[in-house]
Amino acid sequence: METETAWKVRRVVLSVLFLGVVALPLYPELFGLDEVTPFTQLVAFRPQALVFVLLVGLLMLIRPGWRLAAAMVVVLALTGGVLTAPRLLNDPEPPAVGSRALTIMVANVLGGGADAGEVAKVIRARRPDVVSLPEAQVDVRQEIQAHLQGLTYNGYTQQANAAVESATSVLVAGTLGSVQFDSEKLDTGRVNVAQPKPGAGEPGAETIGPVQQTTTQFGHIIITGGNLGKLRLIAYHGYPPLPSSVSIWKQDLEVVRNWCSQDQPTVVAGDFNATTDHADFRDAMDPGCRSVATTVGAGLQGTWPSDRPRIVRTQIDHVVVSDGVTPNSFRTYEIEGTDHRAVIATISVRKDS
Numbered sequence: 001m002e003t004e005t006a007w008k009v010r011r012v013v014l015s016v017l018f019l020g021v022v023a024l025p026l027y028p029e030l031f032g033l034d035e036v037t038p039f040t041q042l043v044a045f046r047p048q049a050l051v052f053v054l055l056v057g058l059l060m061l062i063r064p065g066w067r068l069a070a071a072m073v074v075v076l077a078l079t080g081g082v083l084t085a086p087r088l089l090n091d092p093e094p095p096a097v098g099s100r101a102l103t104i105m106v107a108n109v110l111g112g113g114a115d116a117g118e119v120a121k122v123i124r125a126r127r128p129d130v131v132s133l134p135e136a137q138v139d140v141r142q143e144i145q146a147h148l149q150g151l152t153y154n155g156y157t158q159q160a161n162a163a164v165e166s167a168t169s170v171l172v173a174g175t176l177g178s179v180q181f182d183s184e185k186l187d188t189g190r191v192n193v194a195q196p197k198p199g200a201g202e203p204g205a206e207t208i209g210p211v212q213q214t215t216t217q218f219g220h221i222i223i224t225g226g227n228l229g230k231l232r233l234i235a236y237h238g239y240p241p242l243p244s245s246v247s248i249w250k251q252d253l254e255v256v257r258n259w260c261s262q263d264q265p266t267v268v269a270g271d272f273n274a275t276t277d278h279a280d281f282r283d284a285m286d287p288g289c290r291s292v293a294t295t296v297g298a299g300l301q302g303t304w305p306s307d308r309p310r311i312v313r314t315q316i317d318h319v320v321v322s323d324g325v326t327p328n329s330f331r332t333y334e335i336e337g338t339d340h341r342a343v344i345a346t347i348s349v350r351k352d353s
Contacts, residue, residue, distance in 0.1 A: 087299025120147030177226030261287035
């Protein structure tokens with residue numbers, strides 16, 4: 001007959017093993033598996049998973065034989081909740097005296113699926129200084145501009161390769177003056193076969209140079225000069241962490257890390273296809289950037305998929321800022337025809353930036 005001591009030991013061992021099984025998908029980075037499918041994809045929904053695990057743990061407390069395992073799981077979920085809470089509870093920082101305000105908008109238009117009039121409606125209401133438009137080819141960007149008659153917005157597009165998803169556009173308010181546009185390219189002599197759609201205009205006039213592969217898999221645009229002073233604004237679209245392409249997703253975030261490690265005051269705005277729960281996203285921020293949303297207590301406002309209930313959305317659309325830039329606010333807006341909610345962030349830039 002099994003002794004009571006042996007049973008207690010077995011129960012402890014089984015409870016610890018159960019805790020490990022539960023912790024694995026919640027915190028794969030602790031096991032070195034955060035870049036392994038399916039953990040890369042699952043961890044994007046960690047806040048929702050923590051709530052689910054907490055409820056399961058509380059239900060398990062009903063069974064006397066499960067109480068040790070249940071208590072461990074509850075503690076794990078509560079610890080995760082404490083670590084997540086600042087994203088919801090952080091207060092915005094007051095703008096520095098004499099700083100200038102900027103409003104940044106992000107709207108992934110799903111390759112043109114978004115209603116251009118709806119995008120323009122948000123722009124008219126909030127008058128952003130810069131609009132980052134992932135998945136917007138030249139014709140899509142021009143359609144949005146057509147709905148903005150009476151407002152001065154200059155538009156530019158960069159398409160990294162033949163894929164529609166690789167096109168990124170920006171709209172820049174005329175109040176920013178004569179800004180310059182560029183992108184980091186792998187090889188300036190390497191031109192892909194992608195061409196703008198008929199009627200979209202000449203490639204050299206409507207895009208930033210020829211269609212070329214940039215240092216990111218999808219296109220990005222670096223905006224400098226004009227009234228921006230030392231500030232650099234970057235419209236960005238990160239590659240998604242598809243099961244077969246996690247390494248590409250990681251490479252794109254390495255480019256963001258490089259931008260954040262440079263001394264120049266920087267704002268990166270776009271669809272990152274990564275959340276604060278991804279260790280690679282946090283590593284990209286570490287050199288000197290921070291997410292506006294998490295800094296002002298809006299880090300749990302999900303932006304994707306917008307056609308699902310709010311409770312199952314996650315935040316993959318971000319505005320991140322480096323030193324010298326103060327986050328002030330972050331809100332999301334529904335746009336018909338796309339699976340992303342638009343983002344509006346306000347920031348303050350110091351005089352010397």
